[in-house]
Amino acid sequence: MNPVNYLYLAALLFTIGAAGVLVRRNAIVVFMCIELMLNACNLAFVTFSRMHGTLDGQIIAFFTMVVAAAEVVVGLAIIVSIFRSRHSASVDDASLLKL
Amino acid sequence: MSHPASVQAVHAAQTVHSLWTSVAAEAPRKIPGPHIEYAQLSPTLIVLGAAVLGVLVEAFLPRRARHISQVVLAVVGLAASFAAVVALAADGYATDKAHIAAMGALAVDGPALFLQGVIILVSLVAVFTFAERRLDPAAHGRPVDSFVAEGAAVPGGDAERRAVKAGLTTTEVFPVLLFAVAGMLVFPAANDLLTLFVALEVFSLPLYVLCGLARRQRLLSQEAAVKYFLLGAFSSAFLLFGIALLYGYAGTVTYAGIAEVVGGTTPTVDPALASTMGNDVLLLTGGAMVLMGLLFKVGAVPFHMWTPDVYQGAPTPVTGFMAAATKVAAFGALLRLLYVVLPGMRWDWRPVMWGVAIVTMLIGAVVAVTQTDVKRLLAYSSIAHAGFILAGVIAVTPDGVSSVLFYLAAYSFVTLGAFAVVTLVRDAGGEATHLSKWAGLGRRSPLVAAVFAVFLLAFAGIPLTSGFAGKFAVFKAAAQGGAAPLVVVGVLASAIAAFFYIRVIVLMFFSEPKAEGPTVAVPSPLTSTAIAIGVAVTVVLGVAPQYFLDLAGQAGTFVR
Numbered sequence: 091m092n093p094v095n096y097l098y099l100a101a102l103l104f105t106i107g108a109a110g111v112l113v114r115r116n117a118i119v120v121f122m123c124i125e126l127m128l129n130a131c132n133l134a135f136v137t138f139s140r141m142h143g144t145l146d147g148q149i150i151a152f153f154t155m156v157v158a159a160a161e162v163v164v165g166l167a168i169i170v171s172i173f174r175s176r177h178s179a180s181v182d183d184a185s186l187l188k189l
Numbered sequence: 190m191s192h193p194a195s196v197q198a199v200h201a202a203q204t205v206h207s208l209w210t211s212v213a214a215e216a217p218r219k220i221p222g223p224h225i226e227y228a229q230l231s232p233t234l235i236v237l238g239a240a241v242l243g244v245l246v247e248a249f250l251p252r253r254a255r256h257i258s259q260v261v262l263a264v265v266g267l268a269a270s271f272a273a274v275v276a277l278a279a280d281g282y283a284t285d286k287a288h289i290a291a292m293g294a295l296a297v298d299g300p301a302l303f304l305q306g307v308i309i310l311v312s313l314v315a316v317f318t319f320a321e322r323r324l325d326p327a328a329h330g331r332p333v334d335s336f337v338a339e340g341a342a343v344p345g346g347d348a349e350r351r352a353v354k355a356g357l358t359t360t361e362v363f364p365v366l367l368f369a370v371a372g373m374l375v376f377p378a379a380n381d382l383l384t385l386f387v388a389l390e391v392f393s394l395p396l397y398v399l400c401g402l403a404r405r406q407r408l409l410s411q412e413a414a415v416k417y418f419l420l421g422a423f424s425s426a427f428l429l430f431g432i433a434l435l436y437g438y439a440g441t442v443t444y445a446g447i448a449e450v451v452g453g454t455t456p457t458v459d460p461a462l463a464s465t466m467g468n469d470v471l472l473l474t475g476g477a478m479v480l481m482g483l484l485f486k487v488g489a490v491p492f493h494m495w496t497p498d499v500y501q502g503a504p505t506p507v508t509g510f511m512a513a514a515t516k517v518a519a520f521g522a523l524l525r526l527l528y529v530v531l532p533g534m535r536w537d538w539r540p541v542m543w544g545v546a547i548v549t550m551l552i553g554a555v556v557a558v559t560q561t562d563v564k565r566l567l568a569y570s571s572i573a574h575a576g577f578i579l580a581g582v583i584a585v586t587p588d589g590v591s592s593v594l595f596y597l598a599a600y601s602f603v604t605l606g607a608f609a610v611v612t613l614v615r616d617a618g619g620e621a622t623h624l625s626k627w628a629g630l631g632r633r634s635p636l637v638a639a640v641f642a643v644f645l646l647a648f649a650g651i652p653l654t655s656g657f658a659g660k661f662a663v664f665k666a667a668a669q670g671g672a673a674p675l676v677v678v679g680v681l682a683s684a685i686a687a688f689f690y691i692r693v694i695v696l697m698f699f700s701e702p703k704a705e706g707p708t709v710a711v712p713s714p715l716t717s718t719a720i721a722i723g724v725a726v727t728v729v730l731g732v733a734p735q736y737f738l739d740l741a742g743q744a745g746t747f748v749r
Contacts, residue, residue, distance in 0.1 A: 127426035138437035142461045157390045164394045172411040175344045184412040187498040
């Protein structure tokens with residue numbers, strides 16, 4: 091199968107993730123959409139790695155996974171702390187900071 | 190397979206495949222270890238080491254001893270790191286010995302060392318403002334700082350009351366700050382896109398945490414942290430996809446490798462590369478997405494929306510640190526990307542950056558006029574300044590680089606000082622950041638108002654302050670680089686910006702103080718030192734900028 095198809099899939103997943111970030115209200119879901127975008131990046135990296143026959147892309151995918159894991163640690167901590175003080179994880183409710 | 194390129198791609202893929210299968214059958218080979226020049230990476234390594242020690246201090250020292258040991262550790266670590274930068278520069282790594290270290294991952298050259306020096310000094314001053322414990326009234330007989338007693342406790346809940354009563358303080362902020370500094374030191378020196386991404390995350394993640402740790406107004410602080418985190422992660426996902434596309438375009442993530450492919454000077458073109466390097470969509474989309482990620486960190490319009498909210502909600506010492514150091518690091522990375530990786534396509538990115546610089550200058554200056562909160566005002570002013578610096582970035586000349594370096598050094602100290610002054614003006618609810626409360630401050634506390642006025646004049650770019658020298662250098666470089674219209678817009682935006690800076694000065698000195706106005710807290714020597722350093726740098730760089738301009742000029746060459 092032509093590896094280019096995987097690139098289209100990666101672009102599609104990335105777009106779905108980006109659209110989700112923009113339209114979803116719940117901070118957890120927004121965050122999951124961001125994770126989807128990162129995984130789309132991984133797919134692109136691995137596909138390009140195969141196309142070029144170099145291993146760089148696969149190594150970068152591992153780095154991305156570690157970074158994504160670290161992001162989950164920090165992100166969930168922040169989201170849980172705001173959920174506990176507001177009893178809501180909606181990004182629309184958090185609107186104290188305005189002009 | 191009809192397409193020759195895809196046949197070659199399959200061949201290449203089979204090579205990878207046989208690599209996996211045949212290696213497993215053979216006896217294990219020795220993998221040569223990478224050659225790392227530890228001495229040249231010492232600035233970053235020292236800061237990281239101090240951060241790790243800070244974590245250990247947090248784990249093993251009794252609570253009473255933690256604050257002082259963390260402060261001393263952070264100051265000593267940063268000072269040692271600065272000494273290492275100076276030693277490297279004195280050794281000639283900034284000029285003729287500049288080269289690429291750590292197997293191509295990090296550049297040790299003039300801009301990298303200059304910006305690392307600035308970041309370390311700024312962080313050192315920021316540590317002083319972090320450590321301040323005299324501004325808030327003591328809680329239950331124990332001194333408290335700007336940071337929450339216990340970050341995990343619900344605001345206003347029992348757990349928080351217990352934590353405050355027990356006199357807990359978040360001394361973890363110091364190691365967290367040091368981790369952020371380490372990431373910032375790597376960011377402008379990163380010489381491949383993977384290092385760039387990892388460094389971005391290493392300095393962003395600690396900043397997200399720091400934003401949510403304010404002692405007062407915790408809901409605002411947590412909200413700022415969530416906004417910063419979600420938008421920051423969103424933008425870094427764009428950056429990463431851009432990196433993936435550039436990797437697909439060039440088959441490598443090293444800056445030099447990509448620059449060769451962009452410039453069409455690759456010595457050997459294998460067939461897989463031949464099929465992708467003809468694909469401009471990969472290059473243009475990838476370049477644009479990487480730029481988006483960096484412009485977000487810089488706070489340029491249209492990626493600026495997080496700036497005012499985060500600057501307002503975060504604890505003020507963190508805001509000062511973030512506003513100063515992040516900007517330096519992000520502009521360093523942006524410069525290296527545009528000057529080392531993408532000079533071959535500057536006819537594509539220059540018009541875009543022109544547009545970004547113009548809207549950034551104008552929107553930053555115009556929207557700042559309507560602000561009523563000091564921290565938000567400074568946030569919008571930082572957006573306008575990002576636009577001014579971008580004007581220097583666009584001048585693709587050596588002067589452009591050195592003027593940006595100088596501007597960043599001058600601007601970061603002014604910012605840090607201004608936010609340090611904001612921490613002093615307080616009322617019963619903590620910091621009094623609403624502008625109306627600042628009315629008549631000059632009558633009540635002439636010294637603090639005068640110091641703040643100096644910073645505002647520097648922001649406005651009045652002669653004899655560092656702001657003027659920086660703006661002059663940047664606009665001169667932009668004009669010589671063929672961006673004269675940009676200079677006109679820049680001067681216009683400066684005039685608009687000067688209006689609201691002067692308005693604050695007028696408010697402080699020429700209006701009657703309100704009866705229930707804020708008080709100006711008497712700080713400990715820590716904050717006083719931070720403010721004094723800010724004033725000193727502002728005046729020295731304004732009155733005698735030549736030495737520092739020369740220094741930036743010598744440091745203005747990127748290694749490739």
